[in-house]
Amino acid sequence: MGQLPDHWVVRELTERDYGIDLMVEIFAPGLKDAKGKDAFAATGAVFHIQIKGTEESLKPVHAGTINYCIDKKSLSYVEKFSTPFLLFRVSVTDPQSIYFLWIQRYIKDVMDRETPMWREDMEDSITVRIPPENKLSNGINKIEGIAYRPKYLEELAEFSEIYTDIGSRIGAIRTGMHDVNQEVIADLKNRACRAQRLNVLLTRNECCINRQSLDALIQYIVGLDKQEGRSTEPPEEYNFKILAQSITGMGLVENFVLENDGLSAY
Template sequence: MELPQRIDNHVTETASYKIFSRNIPNSWIIRDVTERDYGIDCYIEIVNKKNQVTGELISIQLKGINDLTWTKKETYNFSDVKISTTNYWRNFPTPVMLCIVDVTNELVYFEPVKSAIRKSFIKYAEQKTFSYKIQKSNELKLDNLYPFLAAYFQEKNIMIAEINTTTFISMYGEYNSFFDENYGRDEFMGIEISRILFLKHIYNNLEFLCQYYEIKWKLEPLSHYFRESQKIFGKDYYLYEYHNDVIIDKLKKVMIPILLAIREQISEVEKEYYISTNLPLFNIAINIRDNGQFPFEL
């Protein structure tokens, strides 16, 4: 008696889905796609350590590979993707992770799509074919989710990071001038609102970039310094010069690390993207010196 047979591709797809499911926490929610497949197999919603549903969604494209073979540089070139699909992923409102599943060894490797495009932007701009270089180091592990979550955060905020990076570079001189002009004053004096607002702007810009570039951030929330300042000096002002100096001291320490991280991102990691889309910013980045100085005035 003849019966229908499952084709190998369908078996591999099912296996890859099961393997992927085992490599994420049981608390995370997998949301299946019910409409036609345009390049998204499922969504996962992150649930935090307090078992709270966060609303943080990641779009997943799964590709199961039998006997996955790595190059000497421990990469795998995945080229079986239409350029129309890559364009779709790039425009997608939630971050898209391409997940390659080694079916034989039951391992999962991920590549954030927008970051991959920016690293090979010249090839992408041709709009013909596009390949994804999967790094063996980008393994999705249940006992170490940090690399995957960090990649998600960076992918989610990639355009916001570009805006914050441009702001930081264009305001770098003004930030340092503000630090110099507003440091070491009479510690008992209150600070006017306009100076607090600019300090808050600097604080927010630097905090975001430290998180994005994984630079240690040692400052408390600004509200903490406001409370401490008012506790000591009174509630006539939000902030007094003493705590303004405390904040500036800490902000100054991350200025050069941020600048050097930006230099590497623009002139090395995303070189093709910035040459193609923002050549003036690229030319500034490649001229940043190790001591945080520019060879010219911005």
């Protein structure tokens, strides 16, 4: 517990042993309250921790990974959740050596590829291989990225629906195939304002789309009722389209980018 950041609110779940030891909610630092003291904002990012401790020191095996033999029932339970589950492997003799593994992604990227029939095998347990770079002391940003992912995907799906509608209607207006009046303008503007409230998506996407991008789009929409406003292309149209379509193959792209940096998604 003492190794976790201050802006992580940690709740112990001890009433029943279902494999969840801690629930962590991430808050964003950098704010000030009315008295000028440090304050934190809720982000909606949550993840669970399953702690597995040992009195021995944690050392990589010959393959360079930190291995742990985990019960398959725990894995079957964990993969039912969209909330990320992280396995924390902890040595009580060396509390600085804490390694983590995103279990659901490990199942998808490793187990289902290497041993696709692991669920049907007779063994009660299976060995997972924790990458040595997944050390808590330098993995805070990676863990937070994992925790934000479910909300990011939810907002990305909503954005894709919103912008596909906005983009197609703007295209039809520019070609004279769609009526344009104050009611249409107001509806398009409201849709864009809804996209502007997708906080996680707008602060964590790799397509350079942010609130300023939506501000520019809203201003463009307001000018569509004038003929000269339809003669120019929508602002950042290419980046908007790329973001709206990025949900397809997202996992493959994530893995490709991380592998180039010598890291794993899990």
